[in-house]
Amino acid sequence: MAAHAVLVSGPGLGHINGCMPLAKSLLSTPSFSHITIVCFARSYHTHLTKGHLSNLSHPSVRLEIVPDELPLDTTTSYSQLFATTPAMHDNLVLLLKRFHEEHRPATCLISDMIMAWTQSVADEMGIPRVEYWTASATSYLCLVSIPHLMSKGFVCSHKGPEPLGWKTEKKIELDCIPGLPRFPLEEVPRELRYAESTKGPVVEKFVIAAHNAHRATCVLIHSAFHLEPHAFHGLSHIGITPYPIGPLLHQSLDATSPLDPTILTWLDSHATSSVIYVSFGSNSKLSEQELVELALGLEASRHPFLLVVREDATIEGRHLKELLPLDYFSRIDQQGLIVPWAPQCALLAHHAIGGFLSHCGWNSTMESLWMGVPILACPRAAEQPINCRLIVEDWGVGIELQTTQEGTFSKHDVNVGVTTLLVGEAGHLARRKAKEFSKKLREAPMEGGHSHSSLLNFASNILK
Ligand code: UDP
Secondary structure, eight states: OEEEEEEOOSSSHHHHHHHHHHHHHHSSSEEEEEEEEEHHHHHHHHTTSSSSSGGGGOEEEEEEEEEEOHHHHHHHOHHHHHHHOOHHHHHHHHHHHHHHHHTOOOOOEEGGGGGGHHHHHHHTTTOEEEEOSSHHHHHHHHHHHHHHHHHHHSOSSSSSSTTTTTTGGGEEEEEOOOOOOEEEEGSOOOOGGGGSSSSSSSSHHHHHHHHHHHHSSEEEEESGGGGHHHHHHHHHHOOOOOOEEEOHHHHHHHSOOOOOOOHHHHHHSSOOOOOOEEEOOOTTTTEEEEEEEHHHHHHHSOOOOOEEOOOBBBSSSHHHHHOOOTTTHHHHHHHHHHHHOHHHHHTTSSSTTTEEOOOOOOOHHHHHTTTTTEEEOOOOOOHHHHHHHIIIIIIIOOOOOOOOOOSOOOHHHHHHHHHHHSSHHHHHHHHHHHHHHHHHHHHTTTTTHHHHHHHHHHHHTOOO
């Protein structure tokens, strides 16, 4: 009998947007006949206008918005990501019971590592739980290794003395994660290393999430095996069954809105590979100082730029218009276009885009490489430094924006980085590599590709 998978979306746009492509992919296998996507009310309403779920229309996919009693909030710090209430647990159990009564019981529960608490719901209902990780296998390996790093003294989950290497992490290479040749300690997010440095019990939550990752039946990872073979081997080595099933961009591109006429006309007026596209994703913030340096550096490069500045782009809260000299906008006139949001995939697919100055979110990374666009990497937080290393060192599809010890950049750094990526030798090499990558990446989830076979294996194994 074909099965019913219940996919519980994690908080944050990346998680929400990852649900529909996964649902469609599962339905393309012989194992699944219908999917329910569960989105908790806060996440859904926060991302309503930007999330792909808002235009959900598939005959075999249903959307359930589950009340969570959480306040609406657009910020997604680690502690807010983990926010849970008893209502979330109880309402999810009630929903699964309802499916049972309606003779369409859930065969498995698929949820993010951040929603590790759903393990107890799956246990209560006697169904397997599968994790769905919408970022790299390397970052997943790093997070599930947190209890191990704790036993070695690099992570401290309670108030007390600093963990090992707290101030000297730049010099420490970890060799304690099996399967990975090297792992710089500085890539383990600092908020997850020391209880003293966080506002809530974040370290503790990740320790629990890491333990629950081992209790899950397996993990579906939105990456391709050839991108990170070491990390996939490492996960198997520590007893986790990973299925690389991505990237699933062929399943989401049709849901992407087209470019609006202003952007399209502007892009059409520029030569092939001449424009730098700049975006820091859906929730990364810059300081006001950084935003100003960014805007001035882009202008100084004299290259055309398309800059996304969200309403909530800065930590301090003032908008770009209040921060820049009055004549800035007339000065950049034809050179630059600044917008609050843009359909990124459609934009990256335009021939005029020659590079992407990115915070290295995993979705942005996959989208850029799928389109063959090289990256000027400017990681900010979370797992972005890991992605930056993959982009620059492992794959050679980008270069890193120079920053100070504190991680900030100047107008000069931006000018140099953009110019190097668009017209320098290093940028030329990265562009060539990105184009090669695009071909291989697009093959992975298609019939005959590794990610496609991996998805089919998962679908048949989960029903056994
Ligand atoms: N995005 C977009 N338009 C923008 C900025 C972002 O469509 O102006 C989308 C982008 O295509 C990607 C997602 O938002 O799918 C950002 O996800 P990512 O993992 O890169 O970063 P996050 O927002 O999770 O930090």
